[in-house]
Amino acid sequence: MAVDKNMNILVVDDYQTMIRIIKNLLKQLGFNNIDEATDGGSALTKIGEKPYGLIISDWNMEPMTGLDLLKSVRGSGSKVPFIMVTAESKTENVIAAKEAGVNNYIVKPFNADTLKTKLTSVLGEF
Amino acid sequence: MNASTQAAADKLKDRAYSRKEVIEIIRSVMGNIDQSSSENAKLHHELSTLATYIENMRSELAQLRSIEISHNHIPTATDELDAVVEETAKATGAIMDACEKIEKHAGDLPAPAGPEIAADITAIYEACGFQDITGQRITKVVKTLKNIESKVSEIVSAFGNVQDAATGGQSSAKEDKKKADGGLLNGPQLGGPASSQEEIDALLSSFDK
Numbered sequence: 335m336a337v338d339k340n341m342n343i344l345v346v347d348d349y350q351t352m353i354r355i356i357k358n359l360l361k362q363l364g365f366n367n368i369d370e371a372t373d374g375g376s377a378l379t380k381i382g383e384k385p386y387g388l389i390i391s392d393w394n395m396e397p398m399t400g401l402d403l404l405k406s407v408r409g410s411g412s413k414v415p416f417i418m419v420t421a422e423s424k425t426e427n428v429i430a431a432k433e434a435g436v437n438n439y440i441v442k443p444f445n446a447d448t449l450k451t452k453l454t455s456v457l458g459e460f
Numbered sequence: 461m462n463a464s465t466q467a468a469a470d471k472l473k474d475r476a477y478s479r480k481e482v483i484e485i486i487r488s489v490m491g492n493i494d495q496s497s498s499e500n501a502k503l504h505h506e507l508s509t510l511a512t513y514i515e516n517m518r519s520e521l522a523q524l525r526s527i528e529i530s531h532n533h534i535p536t537a538t539d540e541l542d543a544v545v546e547e548t549a550k551a552t553g554a555i556m557d558a559c560e561k562i563e564k565h566a567g568d569l570p571a572p573a574g575p576e577i578a579a580d581i582t583a584i585y586e587a588c589g590f591q592d593i594t595g596q597r598i599t600k601v602v603k604t605l606k607n608i609e610s611k612v613s614e615i616v617s618a619f620g621n622v623q624d625a626a627t628g629g630q631s632s633a634k635e636d637k638k639k640a641d642g643g644l645l646n647g648p649q650l651g652g653p654a655s656s657q658e659e660i661d662a663l664l665s666s667f668d669k
Contacts, residue, residue, distance in 0.1 A: 349549075349591070349592040349595055351549060351552045351556070352589065352592040354553075354556050355585050355586070358556075359582070359585060362578070362582060394596055421593060421596060423655040423660055425655060425663060428655070428663050428664065429663070439664060442593055443589040443590070443593055444589070444657070445586045446582050
């Protein structure tokens with residue numbers, strides 16, 4: 335099934351620079367309906383307001399981490415594809431994220447090709 | 461231990477003692493030691509050494525100028541690091557503003573110029589990720605420095621006004637700045653327990669087997 339490039343995507347990161355980087359790279363790949371949140375709380379609020387086809391979140395945020403956000407999303411019963419983008423690449427963190435239901439994991443710093451590969455892995459070819 | 465002594469001990473056990481209180485306690489114990497036996501004389505000597513050591517610690521802390529470390533050097537260092545994060549964020553924002561404008565114009569250009577410029581813009585976006593990485597690492601360093609500042613303050617507080625006990629070890633402000641600047645040259649430890657994208661991919665794949 336073809337990927338719906340009009341899907342809503344939520345990018346969550348407490349660094350505005352990283353939000354802009356991911357948003358611009360997503361736009362280059364043809365995705366235009368991109369929302370942003372700078373913390374887990376506001377991300378949950380946005381998730382409650384409309385359906386998202388993909389969530390891309392940083393891990394290292396306060397007070398709610400990306401892992402907390404993921405657990406909260408999965409705790410609500412949502413199966414929305416969730417990609418963690420983070421410098422927290424310790425094995426135990428990856429395992430914790432996987433056990434919490436993450437779909438894929440991107441290590442910072444990353445490039446556009448890595449982002450596209452991960453999106454394809456999670457969403458399918460586009 | 462009688463009931464009143466036990467009650468007093470219970471009341472005191474969960475609090476920190478000042479230097480003066482510790483020395484008073486040691487001297488009190490020393491006063492109650494019968495030095496007629498060699499073991500007790502040795503214990504008395506050890507306690508006396510301990511009391512002297514604690515007394516000397518105050519002047520040693522003063523020589524380290526620990527108040528300046530906690531009140532001046534560390535706050536200055538953390539402020540400078542915060543400023544680095546802020547300034548690099550501003551600069552990165554400006555770079556990305558310019559890139560977004562160029563990217564719009566690149567879309568109007570024919571091949572090969574248009575696609576080539578777009579590819580270069582993508583490379584700039586990727587490179588701008590440095591600000592996020594360095595920002596997070598600097599933030600960790602700032603937290604560590606603030607933790608050290610707090611601990612040094614606690615030590616200074618426990619030993620009273622150590623600045624008054626200063627008898628030497630005075631270095632010039634210029635020397636202090638040089639030392640502080642030199643200490644900042646070592647970046648955060650890289651590598652170590654961190655994994656590469658390839659290692660993460662292999663780990664994630666192992667869950668699907």
